[in-house]
Amino acid sequence: MLVLGIETSCDETGLALFDSRRGLLADALYSQVEVHADYGGVVPELAARDHLRKTVPLLRQMLSSAGANLAQLDGIAYTEGPGLIGALLVGASISQALALALDIPALGIHHMEGHLLAPMLEEQAPEFPFVALLVSGGHTMLVLVQSVGDYEVLGETLDDAAGEAFDKTAKLLGLPYPGGPELARLAQSGNADRFQFPRPMTDRPGLEFSFSGLKTHTRKLCQTEDGDHQTRADIAAGFELAVVDTLAIKCRRAMQSSGCDQLVIAGGVGANQSLRSKLAQLGQKQGWQVSYPRPEFCTDNGAMIAFAGCQRLQAGQSGDLSINARPRWSLELLETL
Ligand code: KG4
Ligand code: ZN
Numbered sequence: 001m002l003v004l005g006i007e008t009s010c011d012e013t014g015l016a017l018f019d020s021r022r023g024l025l026a027d028a029l030y031s032q033v034e035v036h037a038d039y040g041g042v043v044p045e046l047a048a049r050d051h052l053r054k055t056v057p058l059l060r061q062m063l064s065s066a067g068a069n070l071a072q073l074d075g076i077a078y079t080e081g082p083g084l085i086g087a088l089l090v091g092a093s094i095s096q097a098l099a100l101a102l103d104i105p106a107l108g109i110h111h112m113e114g115h116l117l118a119p120m121l122e123e124q125a126p127e128f129p130f131v132a133l134l135v136s137g138g139h140t141m142l143v144l145v146q147s148v149g150d151y152e153v154l155g156e157t158l159d160d161a162a163g164e165a166f167d168k169t170a171k172l173l174g175l176p177y178p179g180g181p182e183l184a185r186l187a188q189s190g191n192a193d194r195f196q197f198p199r200p201m202t203d204r205p206g207l208e209f210s211f212s213g214l215k216t217h218t219r220k221l222c223q224t225e226d227g228d229h230q231t232r233a234d235i236a237a238g239f240e241l242a243v244v245d246t247l248a249i250k251c252r253r254a255m256q257s258s259g260c261d262q263l264v265i266a267g268g269v270g271a272n273q274s275l276r277s278k279l280a281q282l283g284q285k286q287g288w289q290v291s292y293p294r295p296e297f298c299t300d301n302g303a304m305i306a307f308a309g310c311q312r313l314q315a316g317q318s319g320d321l322s323i324n325a326r327p328r329w330s331l332e333l334l335e336t337l
Contacts, residue, residue, distance in 0.1 A: 003076065003313060005302040005303060006078040006305065007079045011033070016302035024121055029302070030054045048084065048090055070102060075313040076106040076309070084327070110329055111300075113149075132266060133247060133251055141154075152332065162211060169218045172215070191237060194238065243269075244278050248275075263291070265290070265292040
């Protein structure tokens with residue numbers, strides 16, 4: 001079964017072709033970074049318009065470089081939510097129009113399910129059950145995954161998502177959008193021990209997160225310390241280590257309470273090298289298998305949507321022709337395969 005995946009939930013147009021027998025055949029990504037850079041963050045209206053401009057030309061380009069054509073498709077998977085409503089509607093509308101024209105099903109996919117299953121695109125794929133640490137710009141959660149669609153949220157953030165905290169802290173440090181990777185780059189030349197940062201909510205039981213205090217802590221530091229390059233790098237390194245430590249502590253708790261021995265890291269912050277190496281080290285010590293997607297499949301992409309869609313379409317699910325977009329959508333409401 002050959003499935004086209006279309007991701008347009010935020011500021012990246014992601015497309016991919018996934019085949020149930022041959023695996024990932026093609027993927028293409030167009031990032032809107034330049035569109036939003038002047039504004040210091042994503043402008044929803046501009047995001048929607050840019051998806052509208054770019055999706056079809058990018059699809060043509062991807063199909064021709066893969067030597068494929070629309071007639072070969074057996075189904076389409078698009079991101080139905082959560083995300084920016086205007087951006088989601090572009091992907092949903094294009095998918096449904098193609099599905100109608102080609103007489104094939106188009107299925108709406110939960111963006112976080114895409115992230116969560118993305119490590120399965122890799123050779124060292126995790127096996128069910130596993131605990132997933134989902135860390136993106138909009139979400140931070142620990143999920144117990146029994147099978148495709150069987151998701152129990154063990155804990156999530158009470159305020160900012162981890163990626164959001166990276167982005168806001170980067171802004172305080174005068175770094176351009178998108179802040180997360182920029183902050184990580186600056187942190188490489190910093191001394192993480194110079195400034196003490198809290199590890200929020202690790203002094204009490206539970207799997208909830210809270211990252212807004214770290215941002216406030218950084219703001220105060222920026223007000224009292226010199227703004228020279230080394231100081232900013234030291235603040236960035238201290239902040240990054242605090243986030244990574246906090247995530248690692250909660251992962252250990254989730255692994256202990258669930259009894260799982262497999263941990264999956266996914267979502268944009270999963271591309272962070274400090275987080276990846278910290279959890280790989282911890283996994284080695286604890287005897288867990290730790291899996292994560294290649295960095296470009298941690299951040300938003302079409303491959304994860306094509307893969308999730310292929311699993312569901314193969315299991316017999318099919319969408320109707322209605323154009324659905326859900327800005328908010330609980331992961332626990334999904335149908336179990
Ligand atoms: O999954 P994603 O691409 O989009 C959402 O679904 O939100 O995640 C984007 C988030 C942004 O907040 C971005 O700053 C963060 O992931 N991010 C990083 C890194 N790469 C992306 N944060 C820290 N270190 C990175 N290397
Ligand atoms: Zn995402």
